[in-house]
Each structure stands twice: as C-alpha cells, then as structure tokens.
Amino acid sequence: MKRLIILGVALLAAGAAFAKMGDVVASFPAPANYPIALAVGADYNHYLWVFCDTSPYRIYRMGGMNGAVYASFVSPQGRYTRGLTYSYGGGGGLPTGSYLWMGNYSTDRIYRCNFNTGSAYASIPANHDMYGGLAVMATGAGGRAPTHMLSSDTSPRYVYRQSLTNGSIYASFAPSPAIYDLAWDLQNRYVWTGSTGDYVYAFRTNGSVAGSFRIQADNPRAFAYTGSYLWLGTTTGSHYIWMLHCPAPWGAVEPVSLGRVKALFK
Numbered sequence: 001m002k003r004l005i006i007l008g009v010a011l012l013a014a015g016a017a018f019a020k021m022g023d024v025v026a027s028f029p030a031p032a033n034y035p036i037a038l039a040v041g042a043d044y045n046h047y048l049w050v051f052c053d054t055s056p057y058r059i060y061r062m063g064g065m066n067g068a069v070y071a072s073f074v075s076p077q078g079r080y081t082r083g084l085t086y087s088y089g090g091g092g093g094l095p096t097g098s099y100l101w102m103g104n105y106s107t108d109r110i111y112r113c114n115f116n117t118g119s120a121y122a123s124i125p126a127n128h129d130m131y132g133g134l135a136v137m138a139t140g141a142g143g144r145a146p147t148h149m150l151s152s153d154t155s156p157r158y159v160y161r162q163s164l165t166n167g168s169i170y171a172s173f174a175p176s177p178a179i180y181d182l183a184w185d186l187q188n189r190y191v192w193t194g195s196t197g198d199y200v201y202a203f204r205t206n207g208s209v210a211g212s213f214r215i216q217a218d219n220p221r222a223f224a225y226t227g228s229y230l231w232l233g234t235t236t237g238s239h240y241i242w243m244l245h246c247p248a249p250w251g252a253v254e255p256v257s258l259g260r261v262k263a264l265f266k
Helices: 002-017
Strands: 024-029 035-040 048-052 058-062 069-074 081-088 098-104 109-113 120-125 134-140 144-154 157-162 169-173 182-185 190-193 199-203 209-214 220-226 229-234 240-245
Touching (some): 035 240, 081 144, 134 220, 144 182, 182 229
Parallel strands (some): 035 081, 081 134, 134 182, 182 220
Antiparallel strands (some): 024 240, 035 048, 048 058, 058 069, 134 144, 144 157, 157 169, 199 209, 220 229
C-alpha cells in the first residue's frame, strides 16, 4: 500500500509538470446559481469570493481548491452587484490594507469594502455603465500592491484602466468578443474574460487577442487569477467554479482543454 501511495504522488507530480494551458485542476459546484463575479487572494485556499446573482444575492468566501464555504454575507449592492476583485498591501494611492472591491450598475460606482462584511470604506465613479466586471492590476500575486483598476461594460463593449482613488480613465480598448467579468493575469500581463458561448479569451493591454481556448461548459461569466491559475464560473447547465492551469510564460492552448480534469470535487 505504501508503494502505491508513493507511486500516486509521483504520477501527480509528473502530471503537474506537463499540464497545459486550460487543464482543470479542480472543479466544484457554486454555492448558489449564477456565479457571475469572482475575486481571489494570494492564499486562494481560503480567499476565493463568489457573488451569485440569485436572491438573496450573497457573496461567499470559499476555499479556492475545494469549494468549502467559510463565510458569506448579503452583498450591500444587492442585485446590482457587478464584478469583484481583491487588493492588499497598499499602492495606487490607497491606504495600506486588504480590500474587497465590488461594482454597482445602478449607481455606476466601484466600492472599496471590508472583505469580511462587504461594508464600504469609500467609492469611486466608474465613469461608464458599470454592468461588467472588475480586476485590480497589481505588482504582486493576488492583488498585492495594486496600481490600477480594470473595469468593463457590456454595451458598448469596453475594458477600462482607471485610477483606484478617483476613477479617472487612463486608457480603454474595445474587445470584439462578448465580455463580462475580468481577471488580471500578472504572470502573462493579460486580461482574461468571456461571456456568452464556450470560449475564454486573453487580451493584451492594447486590446489585441493574445489567445483563446474553448471550454466544455457554456457562459463563463466570472473570472479571477492568481499564481498560475485562472478561476471561472459558468452559469448555464451546471453552475460550477473551475480552477484552470494557466502558467507563465504563455503556454500551448489546446482547442478543447476543459475536458482534461485533474481533480473534481462534488
């Protein structure tokens, strides 16, 4: 029995070494239907936030690899919540601290909040219709030392780079595919997103498409990234959270990669 266990560990290590872009590392059911916004901290075992767009419109703090729900609270933005992202360590003119950010498409503002309760410390104007997603650009993994905010709208389709303190927009690009939530990939310096259909897209900061791959689930609406992993939430059929291998530097993209499941939690 001991030899079998040792062999299993060796095989797992070898599998990780040869993992390709988009390989599924873990998968688990969302805590409620319509997971449309994700945020992740550097310690993704304990800090994966998920907003589910179904009454009572809660934000769940989960284990990023096993889907365990550690805590939850009703979003202060209610059904108008759009986008989640996490930052810590100060930067971008912010006070030192750890923050959960969320957008509101009724007020068209972005709120800097307590990550345990969602209560707002401050807010900035989105300066556009806040119907898309959020991601913090940062110099470290998991949102450490943030520099700018990325936000998006779905109509018209734009991704904006803006100030963390006053919402001023410095740059924008218009992606051709439909988009929704956002993730900032520090490793590759790409913006990951998607919306309808079954494709995930990586954009360069100038708006050009760096790559895409197809998944075997429809409507990837929620995105977050840290380390070498991309999380996404799907909202058609099974409402699931997926943790995908997404290494640096940019690796090979398989045409259909969500079929290679490394681990599945139910």
